Amino acid sequence: MSAANAAPITATDSLTQALKANIIPNQEYLLQGSVLDSAVEVLLHRLRGLCDNVDAGPETFDDQEVCFSLRDPNQQAAPLMLRVRKALDARDMPFQLRYIGQPDLGDKNRPTVVRSSLDIACSGMLIEFLNELGCRIEFEYSVKGYMFRKGRMKITVAKVFKISQSAMPPEPISQSYLVELSVLAPTGQDAIAEDMRAFADQLRPLVQLDKIDYKRLGHMPS
């Protein structure tokens, strides 16, 4: 009886415990690539053969993602980037608030991009909340495509659309589908990166999944 009546552990305490035990998935391992529209069917067939969750056909998704930035007026630190993703095909699902850190590029031997990432499901008036918090909208886009799963790995094949302001349907920004292979894991589980690289090799030469440094590319003249 006394154990059942013991004081409940506070949320901050349980979080600290979880952090110490290194079970909170706060890192994302990522590989990206693309496939032309003409070849996407072949890729989907290959993924259906390789992946787990395809009993009733590949899982589709249709999301809208908005990227916010929170600037610091006094310090010159880089602004904090936050992303909110909501499902357009399942309006009752919670929003996903995502914080993505800078990718860790130091090690050339790492097979994948590693960056810290926090995924939080939210409901309520998240966009207003962020606006009141002081965040500004940087950009937004919608993604629509297929999601596959293999063990802990998540593979998405999706088309990225630019959301237009008038009632016109969103237009795609390129003739290719974006392919992403990612795993959310606690810090220090680098073995999963090797598994990811092995899986990525199975998709060659259809798709070349690699670590791509978008910050460096962003400065290159297009």
Place this chain on the structure above:
Amino acid sequence: MQREEKQQEAILQAILNRVNDLKTAIQALITKLETEYETINWPTFLDNYAILSGHLTGLSKILQAEIAPQLRSLVVLPLQLGCKRDEQLAQMTEGRVPACTHDLVPDLLRTKPEPQAEQRLQQFNHKASTLNYDTAQKQVAQFTKVVSHVWEIISKERENWEGESMRASGIQPTHNMADTHALVTAVGTGKGLRLGMPAIVPGVGGPGMGPRVPTPQMGPSSQTMPKAPSTIKTNIKAANQIHPYQR
């Protein structure tokens, strides 16, 4: 004693075989050159050369074997020279050496390299001994550089050829690196997705839809929509934004 004799005989036999093979190969090459000199191509010619070099390697292997040094201790001495035709000799040499004459024997039983070769070898030795260390090093480095440069050129060409052969056989490229980069930068930094200046915070009160940000320029600015982003366009974006995110 007998065992050594037997060994010698065996070695000699082996050498003889190898030399015969070499002879046939050279013969074949010469015939080829003479008869097919119009149709022969470089790879075939190289193949024949490869056969020759194979035979030479075999020969040198035998000579390097442990039993071979014994041969060094043996000397072939002509016991009798004559101008007469010797049938036995002719038969043994397939008609090439009819008699043990004075002019043939020095050439056939020669142990030193032939005069021209010897002279050139001497020249090289002399040159090598006069070089000092630094020059030699430099020359070696240059040589390595040239070789690696040639290697690079060859590997690049090989890649190109392989790519061409793939395309020629009908395999279409299934991904475009430029597209990959465009997509990744768009998703990561918003390149190509931004509309110019950031949106104004909408003034919303309570759960209902708040008052729209007044944009009296709504009418004329709809014509500027397809043009490059301007502040007017951004205001419209702010007004529209209140709507999609209300639950």
Place this chain on the structure above:
Amino acid sequence: MGVTVLQQFPVPENKTGTYVIEMLSKRILALGATQQGQFLVDCESYLSHPQMGTTKTVHILHNSEQPASVFSILESGNKNIHVIADGLFDLFMIKLSQHYTSKKQTKIESKGPRFELGDFCIKLGSVTMNQSFKGILIEVEYRPCVTANAVWGLLREFLQGLLGSSTVIQPPQHLKNRMSEIYTPIDTVHQYLELFSAYRKTTALRVQ
């Protein structure tokens, strides 16, 4: 989650908080309730930097009744915006530490035993802020019903019986405008925040 009402219980001048909790527990147990463990509701507040314009406060609340959720209420002027999120939201607030600093001294919590009596769930909480005792909060939930309108009479009667006829039972400020809406856990959290904010302004009371 049924309709929940939060009531302050005044601590008499010469009595301690523990005494009051014991007395109320005895009353509840005498009614036939059974104790089902303890509960904990805590609140931590983050203030925005002055350079960011008008000061905004973000309150982060946890309720042991919804252990996998974190409730967050942003107060800006007269506007209250709430977000209900995963447990990782706390880590997110840590990431925002550059912009919003936590005021550790105002961390306030209500903790105590939890009883179940038929369809009712009663929680007796002693409110403490930084180890100093502030008061007693009683939370009563009527689980089957989700509209305040329908059940207000029943709850008032129950509370009157529990707390004695001297105390005046009024609908909580937060619920007054929402009597006919579906009740959700965030409404409980709002009530807690109201009362916690009031408690923050008062001085400490004796504990033992």
